[in-house]
Amino acid sequence: MDVIAAAEGLHSTGLEPDAGAAGAGAAGAGAAGAGETVARARARGPWRKAWDRFKRNRLALISLVMCGVLVVVAFAAPWIAPHHYADTDYEALLAGAGADGHLLGTDQLGRDILSRTLYGLRTALIVAFGAELLALLCALVVGLAAGYRGGRAEQGLMAFTDVMYAFPSYLFAIVMVAVLGRSIFALIVAIGIAGWVTQARLVRAQVLSIKQREYVEAARAMGASGPTIAVRYILPNAIGPMLVTTSFAIPAAIAAEAGLGLLGLGVQPPTPSWGGMISEGTRYLLSAPHMLLAPACVFALALLAFTWFGDGVRDAFDPRGDRR
Amino acid sequence: MTMTQAPSGSSSGTPGGPLLRVRDLHTEFRSEDGAALRAVDGVSFDVEPGRALAIVGESGSGKSVSMRSVLRLLPRTGRVTAGEVWFGGQDLLRLPERQMRRIRGRDIGMVFQNAMEAMNPTLTLERQLTEHLLWHGVCTKSEARERAVRALGDVGIPEPERRIRVYPFQLSGGMRQRAMIAMAIVTRPALLIADEPTTAVDVTIQRQILDLLAGLKDQGTGIIMVTHDLGVARYFCDDSVVMYAGRVVERAPTRELLSRPRHPYAAGLLGSSVELGSRDRPLHPIPGNPPDLASRPRGCPFHPRCDRAVLPRCQDEQELIQIGGARAVACWSGGRP
Numbered sequence: 189m190d191v192i193a194a195a196e197g198l199h200s201t202g203l204e205p206d207a208g209a210a211g212a213g214a215a216g217a218g219a220a221g222a223g224e225t226v227a228r229a230r231a232r233g234p235w236r237k238a239w240d241r242f243k244r245n246r247l248a249l250i251s252l253v254m255c256g257v258l259v260v261v262a263f264a265a266p267w268i269a270p271h272h273y274a275d276t277d278y279e280a281l282l283a284g285a286g287a288d289g290h291l292l293g294t295d296q297l298g299r300d301i302l303s304r305t306l307y308g309l310r311t312a313l314i315v316a317f318g319a320e321l322l323a324l325l326c327a328l329v330v331g332l333a334a335g336y337r338g339g340r341a342e343q344g345l346m347a348f349t350d351v352m353y354a355f356p357s358y359l360f361a362i363v364m365v366a367v368l369g370r371s372i373f374a375l376i377v378a379i380g381i382a383g384w385v386t387q388a389r390l391v392r393a394q395v396l397s398i399k400q401r402e403y404v405e406a407a408r409a410m411g412a413s414g415p416t417i418a419v420r421y422i423l424p425n426a427i428g429p430m431l432v433t434t435s436f437a438i439p440a441a442i443a444a445e446a447g448l449g450l451l452g453l454g455v456q457p458p459t460p461s462w463g464g465m466i467s468e469g470t471r472y473l474l475s476a477p478h479m480l481l482a483p484a485c486v487f488a489l490a491l492l493a494f495t496w497f498g499d500g501v502r503d504a505f506d507p508r509g510d511r512r
Numbered sequence: 513m514t515m516t517q518a519p520s521g522s523s524s525g526t527p528g529g530p531l532l533r534v535r536d537l538h539t540e541f542r543s544e545d546g547a548a549l550r551a552v553d554g555v556s557f558d559v560e561p562g563r564a565l566a567i568v569g570e571s572g573s574g575k576s577v578s579m580r581s582v583l584r585l586l587p588r589t590g591r592v593t594a595g596e597v598w599f600g601g602q603d604l605l606r607l608p609e610r611q612m613r614r615i616r617g618r619d620i621g622m623v624f625q626n627a628m629e630a631m632n633p634t635l636t637l638e639r640q641l642t643e644h645l646l647w648h649g650v651c652t653k654s655e656a657r658e659r660a661v662r663a664l665g666d667v668g669i670p671e672p673e674r675r676i677r678v679y680p681f682q683l684s685g686g687m688r689q690r691a692m693i694a695m696a697i698v699t700r701p702a703l704l705i706a707d708e709p710t711t712a713v714d715v716t717i718q719r720q721i722l723d724l725l726a727g728l729k730d731q732g733t734g735i736i737m738v739t740h741d742l743g744v745a746r747y748f749c750d751d752s753v754v755m756y757a758g759r760v761v762e763r764a765p766t767r768e769l770l771s772r773p774r775h776p777y778a779a780g781l782l783g784s785s786v787e788l789g790s791r792d793r794p795l796h797p798i799p800g801n802p803p804d805l806a807s808r809p810r811g812c813p814f815h816p817r818c819d820r821a822v823l824p825r826c827q828d829e830q831e832l833i834q835i836g837g838a839r840a841v842a843c844w845s846g847g848r849p
Contacts, residue, residue: 406622408616409583410644411648412643412647
């Protein structure tokens with residue numbers, strides 16, 4: 189029965205015909221056995237198999253739990269944070285960790301560091317997910333259009349991405365924030381627009397290779413229209429690698445948000461962002477190191493969790509994953 | 513095997529005439545340096561309903577390109593430069609793309625060589641078999657499912673009700689090839705184009721697939737079988753067209769072609785066939801290689817390899833000459849042995 193699990197999924201179907209053949213051959217052998225195999229096989233679409241592989245990867249599962257906790261905490265920040273992020277406690281300026289009512293101390297304005305760190309997580313995740321979703325959508329649309337239509341449209345779109353690619357993405361993000369103002373929306377647009385170019389090129393490369401596959405020609409021979417082929421035949425076969433790059437791009441986007449905050453281009457204060465907190469913390473590094481340490485540690489933890497998660501996703505979609 | 517498929521017929525086929533009539537088809541490819549390569553050079557043939565036509569030739573002889581020209585599925589670099597393709601009372605080459613799309617898959621089905629590659633790995637058989645029924649508005653969704661199950665049963669896939677839910681990679685090679693055929697026949701096309709449907713499968717499955725296609729033929733479907741295997745042609749094709757370097761060099765009922773090939777190339781093809789060559793004599797491979805399309809020999813494209821070539825006569829263009837009955841040969845000698 190393991191043969192079926194070993195049969196290839198999303199991207200390697202052409203590489204491993206024997207495994208699938210053996211599996212189905214076994215299924216065809218006996219009537220009783222066949223039903224069972226087919227029933228088992230039914231659930232094993234490409235997505236299901238990716239999930240199966242993901243489940244078997246311990247680090248990936250741990251990272252999934254960590255990311256889950258981070259996301260829940262981010263959304264629950266208004267309820268679990270002991271104070272509002274902008275509440276100032278003038279009785280306790282620059283209080284150290286463990287001070288009365290302030291578990292991780294306060295900053296130079298007497299604002300609770302723990303609360304600000306939690307709200308900072310919220311900012312970071314909203315910006316990172318929003319930006320990467322935007323980047324993924326732009327990349328899919330542009331990459332699909334360029335790769336599928338080919339010709340002039342492709343040349344134009346790819347020339348455009350080349351120009352975008354040549355532009356330093358940080359500089360671009362800085363310009364975007366300067367133009368759009370310092371809001372969460374501006375950050376999402378800035379980081380998303382700066383990041384979609386690489387993805388679009390990847391989508392295009394995927395589309396170009398999938399377009400040559402015989403099943404795309406077969407779909408045309410069955411009377412499929414261009415958009416149908418792009419959406420039903422090319423997109424589903426290109427999306428796996430895109431999810432992988434997107435999951436790797438999320439920690440990068442978290443870092444970018446912090447980086448912009450560090451440069452003073454993050455969200456409008458007093459809304460907390462880790463970059464802003466770290467930037468403020470450096471000024472009191474010797475007298476109140478907790479101001480820097482708390483956000484920096486959670487920042488590092490979040491990067492680690494999402495990077496591991498990206499690793500897990502990559503391995504799950506790796507067609508060779510089962511053969512280790 | 514019970515066949516419940518019957519060609520729709522109503523939407524295609526001129527009464528009494530051939531189902532498909534291809535006349536003087538020319539297809540060119542533009543190479544990197546802008547030169548035009550003539551891949552198909554004046555090909556004509558007819559397909560009758562309920563009959564099978566074999567298009568035989570080596571790789572690169574233009575047989576697949578001819579089929580793709582008929583369906584207008586050429587890659588961007590290819591272009592049909594002249595000719596007519598009459599099907600259902602209209603010239604397919606002059607139809608707008610939108611109408612052409614309605615003919616593909618609905619009235620003309622196509623079976624590909626490599627079923628593994630020709631099925632979308634992310635769709636279950638149900639989706640693959642029903643999608644084009646729905647695109648073409650042939651029937652409702654639930655009817656489509658029923659028809660898909662029936663088609664899978666017709667092509668001899670056991671337990672079609674269950675199998676319809678699996679993905680292509682969960683099927684064996686032979687099953688996949690049959691599922692591919694089911695995809696092509698689920699719309700009950702009047703014409704089925706099979707591009708080397710048996711090349712990628714082993715011999716026992718070849719036989720099953722040919723029997724399946726023969727069943728369809730008996731139901732009235734016209735079939736074009738593109739193949740380089742004369743054994744396949746002999747097995748069930750009524751007529752054969754031999755192609756060489758983008759041209760038809762001989763056209764004949766398959767039986768007559770195989771017993772007495774007239775064109776030297778057809779004879780050479782037969783003589784180099786393991787299965788069909790006489791057992792008493794050694795194989796006779798054709799010397800040389802098929803010509804490069806960019807530097808095609810003048811006149812008969814086969815003459816540099818032909819052991820009966822007479823210069824300069826063979827350097828003149830060779831038209832297909834009718835040589836009695838349904839036979840025609842493109843050789844000035846009339847292919848006298």
